[in-house]
Amino acid sequence: MESIITIATVLTMYFNAANDVNAPYLYNSDLEDGVIHKIEVYEQKADNQMCAKMEYRYSYDEQGRLTTREIVRWDSNKQTWVNDVRHTYKYYKNGYNVETSKWDDARQTYDLPSEVTLYREVAPSVTSVKTFKMNEAKNDMYLVNSLLCMEPLEMFSDRLLAQN
Numbered sequence: 382m383e384s385i386i387t388i389a390t391v392l393t394m395y396f397n398a399a400n401d402v403n404a405p406y407l408y409n410s411d412l413e414d415g416v417i418h419k420i421e422v423y424e425q426k427a428d429n430q431m432c433a434k435m436e437y438r439y440s441y442d443e444q445g446r447l448t449t450r451e452i453v454r455w456d457s458n459k460q461t462w463v464n465d466v467r468h469t470y471k472y473y474k475n476g477y478n479v480e481t482s483k484w485d486d487a488r489q490t491y492d493l494p495s496e497v498t499l500y501r502e503v504a505p506s507v508t509s510v511k512t513f514k515m516n517e518a519k520n521d522m523y524l525v526n527s528l529l530c531m532e533p534l535e536m537f538s539d540r541l542l543a544q545n
Contacts, residue, residue: 407431416441436462446472467491476501476508497522506532 411419419438423431433455440449447470453462464484471478480494498512508530513522 406434432457433462435465442472446470464491469494473501503529 405425407423407425409421409423410417417439419436421436422434424434425431435455436453438449438451438453439447442448449470450468451464452466452468454465455461456463463486466484467482469480469482471480477500479498479500481496482491482494484490485492493515495515496512498510501509501511503509510526510528510530511524512526514525515521516523
């Protein structure tokens with residue numbers, strides 16, 4: 382299974398969002414050697430004043446795969462960015478996991494994951510997606526969603542023909 386969460390994927394998402402002329406948001410990215418490390422999001426108010434909204438921070442491994450995406454929000458009272466959510470990406474031979482953790486302000490650290498989504502290739506062109514959420518009362522995870530994603534038949538047959 383090829384990883385779909387690469388530097389190129391993040392860059393494409395940024396350019397798609399930044400080119401939406403009807404959106405009330407403006408984007409400022411920290412781009413270095415074609416790699417996005419940070420995207421700041423600003424909202425343009427009716428009076429054309431810009432207000433900071435959120436910031437996305439990205440980290441990658443040596444293979445160019447996304448390892449963390451941190452979301453911070455602008456606190457207008459404190460006039461600073463405050464941590465909110467972190468997505469951690471873990472890669473395996475047949476897929477990857479996405480773990481979602483919330484920021485604990487009292488402890489000044491991210492909590493254990495409150496949600497984990499597993500993406501696994503179960504057959505050529507078929508991926509299993511399972512999402513688990515934390516049951517804090519029992520301190521364990523429970524399955525909330527399970528589905529199979531299949532590549533369109535014409536894409537799969539084109540790939541088979543290319544291999545032969």
